[in-house]
Amino acid sequence: GVNIQVLLRCRPLSKEELSINTPVVITCNEQRREVSAAQNIANKQIDRTFVFDKVFGPKSKQQDVFNHAVVPLVGEVLDGYNCTIFAYGQTGTGKTYTMEGGGGKTQDGELPSDAGVIPRAVKRIFDILEAQSAEYSMKVSFLELYNEELTDLLAPDESKFSDDKSKKPMALMEDGKGGVFVRGLEEEVVSSASEIYKILERGSGKRKTAETLLNKQSSRSHSIFSITIHIKECTPEGEEMIKCGKLNLVDLAGSENISRSGARDGRAREAGEINKSLLTLGRVINTLVEHSGHIPYRDSKLTRLLRDSLGGKTKTCIIATIAPSVHCLDETLSTLDYAHRAKNIKNKPEVNQKMMKSALIKDLYFEMDRLKQELYAAREKNGIYIPGEQYLADEAEKKAMSEKLDRLELGLESKDKQLDELQGLYDSQKVLSADLSDKLQTLQKKMQETECALAVLEEKYMQANNTIKEKEYLIENLLKTEKVLVHEAHTLRSELENTTDDLSGLFSKLERKGKIEDANKNIVGHFHSQLTQDMDILHRNISTSVSQQESQLKVLEEEMQSFITTKGKVAGGLQNQVREMKESFSSRITELHGFASELNLKSQLSSEKLNAQVSAHTSDLEDCLKGLLADADQLLIGLQNGLSQQEESLTTLVEQQHEVYHDANY
Numbered sequence: 008g009v010n011i012q013v014l015l016r017c018r019p020l021s022k023e024e025l026s027i028n029t030p031v032v033i034t035c036n037e038q039r040r041e042v043s044a045a046q047n048i049a050n051k052q053i054d055r056t057f058v059f060d061k062v063f064g065p066k067s068k069q070q071d072v073f074n075h076a077v078v079p080l081v082g083e084v085l086d087g088y089n090c091t092i093f094a095y096g097q098t099g100t101g102k103t104y105t106m107e108g109g110g111g112k113t114q115d116g117e118l119p120s121d122a123g124v125i126p127r128a129v130k131r132i133f134d135i136l137e138a139q140s141a142e143y144s145m146k147v148s149f150l151e152l153y154n155e156e157l158t159d160l161l162a163p164d165e166s167k168f169s170d171d172k173s174k175k176p177m178a179l180m181e182d183g184k185g186g187v188f189v190r191g192l193e194e195e196v197v198s199s200a201s202e203i204y205k206i207l208e209r210g211s212g213k214r215k216t217a218e219t220l221l222n223k224q225s226s227r228s229h230s231i232f233s234i235t236i237h238i239k240e241c242t243p244e245g246e247e248m249i250k251c252g253k254l255n256l257v258d259l260a261g262s263e264n265i266s267r268s269g270a271r272d273g274r275a276r277e278a279g280e281i282n283k284s285l286l287t288l289g290r291v292i293n294t295l296v297e298h299s300g301h302i303p304y305r306d307s308k309l310t311r312l313l314r315d316s317l318g319g320k321t322k323t324c325i326i327a328t329i330a331p332s333v334h335c336l337d338e339t340l341s342t343l344d345y346a347h348r349a350k351n352i353k354n355k356p357e358v359n360q361k362m363m364k365s366a367l368i369k370d371l372y373f374e375m376d377r378l379k380q381e382l383y384a385a386r387e388k389n390g391i392y393i394p395g396e397q398y399l400a401d402e403a404e405k406k407a408m409s410e411k412l413d414r415l416e417l418g419l420e421s422k423d424k425q426l427d428e429l430q431g432l433y434d435s436q437k438v439l440s441a442d443l444s445d446k447l448q449t450l451q452k453k454m455q456e457t458e459c460a461l462a463v464l465e466e467k468y469m470q471a472n473n474t475i476k477e478k479e480y481l482i483e484n485l486l487k488t489e490k491v492l493v494h495e496a497h498t499l500r501s502e503l504e505n506t507t508d509d510l511s512g513l514f515s516k517l518e519r520k521g522k523i524e525d526a527n528k529n530i531v532g533h534f535h536s537q538l539t540q541d542m543d544i545l546h547r548n549i550s551t552s553v554s555q556q557e558s559q560l561k562v563l564e565e566e567m568q569s570f571i572t573t574k575g576k577v578a579g580g581l582q583n584q585v586r587e588m589k590e591s592f593s594s595r596i597t598e599l600h601g602f603a604s605e606l607n608l609k610s611q612l613s614s615e616k617l618n619a620q621v622s623a624h625t626s627d628l629e630d631c632l633k634g635l636l637a638d639a640d641q642l643l644i645g646l647q648n649g650l651s652q653q654e655e656s657l658t659t660l661v662e663q664q665h666e667v668y669h670d671a672n673y
């Protein structure tokens with residue numbers, strides 16, 4: 008399938024809007040093909056942006072729209088496709104301006120600058136065909152759909168059978184091939200662009216328009232202008248073939264807010280019908296986009312007529328029109344939503360089958376025969392301008408009508424009877440109605456209360472609506488964030504994949520390391536058992552050497568003990584000798600003191616002699632004693648030296664033993 012092309016056009020502010028400084032809430036970015044609508048929800052400005060296949064801002068020219076929207080489709084029509092261009096939008100946003108133009112007149116075959124899509128398409132088709140010197144034939148039709156009734160805008164104005172044939176409703180028939188056709192729709196053969204301009208002017212003049220608050224000349228109907236072209240082609244074998252293409256140019260009536268457009272009574276009914284058919288169009292678009300089963304084409308004539316253009320074999324382009332003013336914002340947003348959704352419709356364009364020239368000529372002969380019959384009937388039967396077939400159909404219709412009349416008369420009689428009965432009922436009802444009027448009054452009071460409650464509810468509804476819009480905006484933002492997150496998730500995923508590769512490398516390294524560690528563990532275990540064995544041997548050696556040392560020390564201690572006891576005994580002997588010597592010395596001194604006192608008594612005369620003898624004896628004794636004492640001292644010193652030497656040698660022996668013990672332990 009090929010998506011329907013959706014273009015958006017925003018008109019400039021009108022003079023009235025400029026004069027009251029109407030704020031603008033629409034921004035068009037033609038390069039980025041974006042339209043933004045600034046909404047004020049709960050005192051916050053929230054922009055909603057829509058992207059289309061092409062965007063035309065308020066400054067865009069008719070020529071620009073034509074070049075982008077129509078030129079490619081004109082080429083397709085000449086290649087044998089059916090193409091449709093339709094304008095959709097709120098009332099007064101420029102649909103008719105875009106399709107037909109601003110009302111400027113053609114001068115010397117040159118189109119005015121405000122000429123719309125239709126006259127430009129016509130001119131281009133003729134320019135191309137003439138440049139190709141093609142053999143072709145062209146027919147145009149102009150159809151109006153007003154209040155669900157079809158009218159031929161090209162039908163002659165006067166007729167003997169009707170005061171206004173052009174306004175006679177026409178039947179929409181199934182063609183048996185899945186398509187529809189309008190019975191009796193006039194197709195005028197044209198041979199030049201200027202002929203078509205005149206036809207257009209005539210048809211447009213008949214379109215139902217009215218002044219509304221939103222548009223001085225508002226189209227109250229949908230219109231379809233169709234151009235059918237047959238072009239002759241020669242096959243390489245020299246056979247003549249006819250290629251057929253059709254261009255439908257649709258100007259829809261504007262969707263409108265009935266209260267804002269000021270539509271009342273008849274206008275309100277029109278607006279209701281317009282909105283109804285546009286709603287069906289919207290439902291068809293939604294079903295096509297959502298692929299949700301049955302497509303309700305048959306619910307309105309508009310959708311039946313556009314069936315092939317929406318989801319069919321036709322190439323379609325929608326031009327959605329909007330106004331930039333803040334007062335139209337609600338309708339603008341609804342148009343933007345509608346058009347944006349339509350972008351997703353897929354058509355399956357198919358080129359029309361080429362016909363052999365002979366077959367076409369045969370068809371034309373049949374057509375000519377039919378027309379001849381009509382002409383013959385018109386000439387021969389004075390005053391009757393219809394062919395016999397139609398006369399018979401009319402007669403049958405007349406008969407059916409008279410039968411219906413009879414039935415109605417019978418019905419009328421019985422109705423009279425019923426009327427009498429009803430009169431009686433009426434009287435009794437009158438009494439009842441008095442009661443009821445009382446009740447009505449009370450009900451009216453209640454209704455007023457209910458209306459107040461309704462107003463409150465409406466207020467709440469508006470608030471809820473605003474909240475929904477806010478939420479929609481938030482959801483949109485969340486979706487954007489989600490997109491960003493998805494993108495990041497992708498990046499993270501690729502990083503994760505890299506990390507997984509790294510990890511698997513790491514794991515293999517760890518595996519290798521594990522193996523090496525296992526080998527190391529075995530070596531350490533082996534070393535440990537070896538060490539334990541060596542340590543056991545060492546401990547055994549040390550303990551035997553310690554026990555040996557201990558026994559040696561014991562022996563040494565015992566020897567020392569015996570040495571000390573012998574030395575103690577020797578020292579005791581010596582002490583006894585010294586004591587004995589001291590005792591003998593003191594006894595000798597006492598003897599000497601006794602002798603001296605005896606000498607004192609015996610003789611004082613020879614005292615000097617005696618004193619000398621005594622002092623000699625004393626010094627002798629003293630010398631003797633000194634010698635004895637020196638001997639004793641020397642003996643003691645020798646004893647002490649011997650003891651200290653013994654002690655030193657013992658200490659060194661003990662230290663040596665300790666060192667040996669220490670070395671053996673560590």
Ligand SMILES: Nc1ncnc2c1ncn2[C@@H]1O[C@H](COP(=O)(O)OP(=O)(O)OP(=O)(O)O)[C@@H](O)[C@H]1O
Nearest residue numbers: 018019098099100101102103104222225226260261
């Ligand atoms: N792009 C434009 N440039 C200048 N004027 C414009 C443009 N679009 C619309 N207008 C003017 O705005 C007015 C309304 O336009 P138009 O009648 O085409 O609206 P509409 O959509 O067909 O309305 P309705 O649905 O009521 O028929 C016209 O006076 C028209 O000339």
